[in-house]
Ligand SMILES: [Zn+2]
């Protein structure tokens with residue numbers, strides 16, 4: 156009997172409770188969590204210190220730092236509990252340590268993706284990674300708009316390598332799919348802005364530094380044939396056109 160994926164509601168063939176895309180996402184999340192937990196363990200043991208001020212690494216007032224970082228240790232314990240519960244639902248009664256569980260993950264994946272609450276656990280994995288990453292990631296990850304949530308219309312931001320996300324409204328987002336849909340949509344979308352406003356929009360949404368002057372020059376030289384002047388210095392820009400120009404321009408910089 157066919158049923159729907161617990162995560163994205165697309166059809167999923169029996170005996171799976173997740174569709175193929177979400178099963179792949181599940182595998183990637185387990186791998187990501189494994190890497191995260193090893194780093195978190197190093198943070199907890201203070202073998203690895205965050206460099207930014209205020210991130211917890213600096214001893215205050217000459218006091219020696221605590222031998223373990225309790226916040227990191229708590230998070231490690233909580234995550235281990237969650238993983239043990241997750242494995243319980245595939246019939247593993249003992250509660251092995253997280254290292255053993257995640258080493259076993261590739262072999263256990265088919266059972267996890269057939270479990271009765273696989274959608275719940277997929278969401279839990281996303282949240283667990285999102286809670287841990289600020290504690291272990293020294294470099295702030297650059298997130299870019301990839302499109303708009305089909306449920307609530309919020310802009311969705313993703314960093315490189317992210318495949319599944321949760322929108323603030325709770326809707327699970329398949330990054331590759333949304334990116335594709337948004338590209339198709341951007342072909343027809345226009346935005347009315349001044350060149351200065353467009354310069355700001357490109358910087359905020361895509362991280363491209365293109366000055367107002369450069370945009371005006373593109374308009375004068377006919378590099379934006381689908382963008383039309385409206386009135387009072389405003390133009391109707393074709394997003395696809397201006398974004399591809401900005402992309403090429405920033406690659407040359
Ligand atoms: Zn799915």
Ligand SMILES: [Zn+2]
Nearest residue numbers: 304307322324
């Ligand atoms: Zn949403």
